[in-house]
Amino acid sequence: MKKNIAVVAADGRVARKVITEAMGRGWDVTAFGRRDHNSGDAQTYVKRDIFDLTAEDLAGFDAVVDAFGAHTPETLPLHSTTLKHLLDLLSGTDVRLVVVGGAGSLYVDHEHKVQLYQTPDFPDAFKPTALAQVKTLDEIRGRDDVRWTFISPAGDFQADGERTGSYILGGEELTLNGRGESTISYADFALGLVDEIESGDHIRQRISFVRK
Template sequence: MKIAVVSANGKEGKLIVREAMERGLDVTAVVRGENRSDATQVIKKDLFDLTASDLKGFDVVIDAFGAWSPETLPLHGTSLKHLCDIVSGQDARLLIVGGAGSLYVNPKHTLQLMDASDFPDMFKPLASAMGKALEELRTRDDVKWTYISPAADFRADGARTGKYILGGEELPLSSKGESTISYADYAVAMVDEAVNGDHVRQRISVVAE
């Protein structure tokens, strides 16, 4: 299986590359500058300069792009649209490192996590930008996409246990009623989905056991 990891130099991107390579998968890092991931195969190109020919032949393209400053938040939507456009009609599946803010917190799916009264104000612009990108992604029936949301508490330095609970559109909770997952265990879930391909054109979520 051939996998391309876009934005492979990011914290999550590097862990996804490592997880995939440890399973013996054929991994290519897509990076804008010097490659800092474990991948030995590299496409050195800005995401917005990627073309359909760059990604031709890959079974899975994983989008690990992230933007955090107010002026760059709209890039969540424009970058995802660009990747969708260049894999449109191809066999490659597009897997997206998503956000938790757009997960629903009620059975009727009328209230999202980012709308809850205790959701931190500092994260609302990011959650809104990622939520809008997901809404636009849902309209694409020309791309084999899967959007994977982490639990509410997404821990960059958490341990890799190799275990997680798979959820759907609602905020996932552990057996202890908590909503946390480490970047490392999220990478496990991402590579599992890359290998299995069980959730095409679906948003799924993952939480630690």
């Protein structure tokens, strides 16, 4: 049966890669964005701010992909408020919510006491965004009324990297490949995300991807 998904905040580069990946598998994709015109490959585009979305807008989809991102001090709180809005809309439904997260919240120790953003080499410029995404992960963990999955990329998330067609599936901890690297392209991240929607293996879990 053909999958039917919605991508929210669909104008961003990660979102467009997810749309392209899903479209390549023959899925029906509805994109919700703030631009006047469709900037991606989705069959259906709806100009709609996240806060204007209703439960009716998201009903009937197999999954909703939350690709929202914010990076300025005044917009960082929107990571939490937009996610809460989507969680509330999907509460008690069978629709999956798949959230594009960040790498800063990945743990670097087996005891899960230290997260990547807390390490000495983590760039100061990225810490505010990492902290905002750490908060959203903490908040989503408390929701057992939504079929959510939170996906973190590798530490080096490459917008223009190639699609290799393979990746390593990780969990809560920062995963390195056989070359000691933590890197993945947007395209391979999208590949893993769509695989996860198809498999449905990690409900109410955080997972991560790294390039093989």
